[in-house]
Each structure stands twice: as structure tokens, then as C-alpha cells.
Amino acid sequence: MNQNQNRRRSPYDYAPPPRRRPPNPKKRKSLAKYGFRIAMFLVFFALVGAVWASLFFLSLVSMKTPGDIVYALTMTEMKNEKPIEVTSKLPLPRKTGFFGGRHYFPVNKIMENMGFVLVGDKNELGFYRKQSEEELRFEIGSATAYVNGEKYRLPGPVFMEKDEIYVPLEFLENQFENLSFDRDGKDENKIALEVGEVGERCLKIRKAESLPPVEELPGFGSFPVEFKADLAAYEKYFEAPAAEREQYLVLINPWNPIDPQSYVPPDLTDLADTRQDGRAVQQLRFWPAMALEAFLLEAKANGFAGITVTSAYRSYEYQSQLFSNEVQSAGSEEAAAVSVARPGQSEHQSGLGVDMHNYSAANQDFGATADGIWLAENAHHFGFILRYPKDKTGITGIKYEPWHFRYVGRRAASKIYEENLCLEEYEP
DSSP states (O other): OOHHHHSOOOGGGOOOOOOOOOOOHHHHHHHHHHHHHHHHHHHHHHHHHHHHHHHHHHHHHHHHSOOOEEEEEEEEEEETTEEEEEEEEEEEOHHHHEETTEEEEEOHHHHHHTTOEEEEOSSEEEEEETTTTEEEEEETTSSEEEETTEEEEOSSOOEEETTEEEEEHHHHHHHBTTEEEEEOSSOTTEEEEEEOOOOSOOBSOOOOTTSOOBOOOTTSOSSOBOOSSOOTTTGGGSSOOGGGHHHHSOOOBTTBOOSSTTOOOTTEEEOTTBOSSSOOOOEEEHHHHHHHHHHHHHHHHTTOTTOEEEEOOOOHHHHHHHHHHHHHHHSSHHHHHTTSOOTTSOGGGGTOEEEEESSSSOOGGGGGSHHHHHHHHHGGGGTEEEEEOGGGHHHHSSOOEEEEEEEOOHHHHHHHHHTTOOGGGOOO
């Protein structure tokens, strides 16, 4: 055993605690230096992250916003005193070719090609065609135009750039007789525009002073109808032929399904006013398709230019898909059926029902707008009825739809309108 271990510890054996070294100023400076570097490193990465997030956001925006617009413009020009069809590319920067959420086109060149001359001053410019005495004037900076003296509301404001007048493309697509358009299905910014043969008139909408008033059927109208648009070529479509009248009055609802289930209308016809947002051209049966074209021509002549068709004929299979989607959203078939008809019970399958409005999506508020009120109050002149009125939901089984109209022919439509009926209540 170690002798030192057996020795009694003396009170004098106390050992003082180890001495602490004074702080090293160099080490403190080193820590501060590294802390500063770490802070700068974090700030750098924060800035990089912010820049990356901004670029990502801008890329998303650019994906949703059309790029530069490229028009392939085809016109007939004189070469060595001979008419030659010439196609030229007309690229437009996005800020002018796509303005306010819609496509625009500079019209000076094509108007000149159709025989119009520029008239007016810088505040109210327009075009005049002596051959047909057609006049088109624009209030620059506003959505107001005058077609042969009649006030017309454009879907967007007219603007000028480098002496060119830019107008919404929908106006050209819908209101000129001899302009045709072809949109690239893969790239909506590539649009082919062709100026066809220039006939006696170019504008679809024109004042028709010589058109006699169209009398309402006896007992179903208090006042004669005076159309602003020239609808003489369309009037025969407002009432179905007597021998075929019953098929346009067919009642379709939850208690009267379409028979057979696989029914497809025999005379589906493309509609001139399908909304230009990438959807397929909508169709109705021939008679209501022609009546609807007149209906919307008159709407435009009265200043309601933004109304377009969003849905018309639907197949049984497509209606099944829509109903299934609504069931998932509503939670049950019963709740879904109030908004979307069950397959086999939809008027859309008959080719007689059409949805039209000027909203981004169907909304009951449309019924309280000037556009919705005008449609509801004038539909019967063209053979249409507001199919699902606000005060008839207990009878129709469908909620109020101010955008859904149904063709029944002018005789039935006038009675339904005058007597405040729905189709379920109508008796021939």
C-alpha cells in the first residue's frame, strides 16, 4: 500500500482552484468574423430564394398569358392590274395583340381592302364604304361604336397605336360577312384571317329602315316588333314548320327523359357565336341554330355584344361525365340533379337547349344584368323561352338558370312569355 495514501490529510493540504485564463481578444474577433460570414451567407441564400420564387411566379404568369400573336392575313391585291391572293404574316407584340384579356387586330389595312376609307378625327375615327353606304365609327379609348348610326357596344375598348386602329377580334369574327378565321388548335396565338370576296355589303349588322315591323301572333303580343338588325333572311326560322312543330315542343325533364337514350339530333348545325376560348364549336338543330343567330345579331344591334354561347348540344356520354363531376362536388345525386340534369334528362341532348351569357362562368347574377334582362324579355320574338325561371323551380325541378334558353317556336314562346308560364305548364 502506498504510504502517501495512509497519511492523514492536513488542513494545509488545500489546493486552490485552477486559474482562469483571461479571454483571448483574437478568438472573440474570430467568432465575430465567422458569425458575420454566416449571416451574409444566409442573406445571400434568402436573396437567391426570392429571385428564384419571383422567376417561378413570372413563368407561371407567362404560361397563362398568350405570347406574341401571329396572324396569317390573306387578302386579294392587285399585281400588274390583276387580282392575286396574297398571304402575309402579321406578328403583333403581346401588349397590342392581346389586350385586356382578349385578342385584338389592326383593321386599317383590311378595311381598305374591302373598299372602306378612313373618316373622322382622332377622337372618333371610322370607315365609310360608298358602294354600300356602310359606315363604322369608333370612339377611341371606349367600347362604343356606331354601325350605320346605330350605337353598338364592343366587348373591349378600341385603341390606337402608330395610326392603326385596334379592335377586339370578336367584333371582326361576328360582324363581317366576308371575313373568315381559323385558329390553330395547338397554339391559340396563331390565327389565320382571310378577307373573302367583297359582296354588296360587308357588315352583318346594319340599320334596316325598309324592313316592315313583324307582327306578333294574335293574342300573344301587345306590340309589333321592330328589329334594329336586318333579319329578313332569318324570320322564317322563328316558327317551326307546322308539320314538324311537335318535335320542337317535346318536354324533357326528370319525369320525361329522352327516348331513346342514344338519341342524336339529325341536323346538328355549327353556331356562329360559340365563345372563342378554345372550346369546340357548339351546335344546335338547324332551325333553332338559325333563329339563335338572328337572336344574337339583334342583341348586338341593341348594344349587347358580349353574349356568347358556352354550351349547346351535349351527347348522353358527355352529360354523364358532367353529372358525375357534379355529384362529387355536391355530395349526392339528389343535390347534383338540381344544378345538372341527369344523363338522358337534359335538354342539351335534344339540340334545342342553349347556354349563353357574358360571364366567365354561368352565374345567377347574370339574370339581373342589362344583358340577361334583354335576353329574357326578347327571346320569345325568336322562338326561345327562358327555360328555368326563378319562380318555377318547384315545377321544373331545376334551379333558376338565367343563361339557359330553349327553342320551342315563336307561337309557343309568345304564349309562354305573355302568360308567365314554364314549358311544363304550357298547353298547345
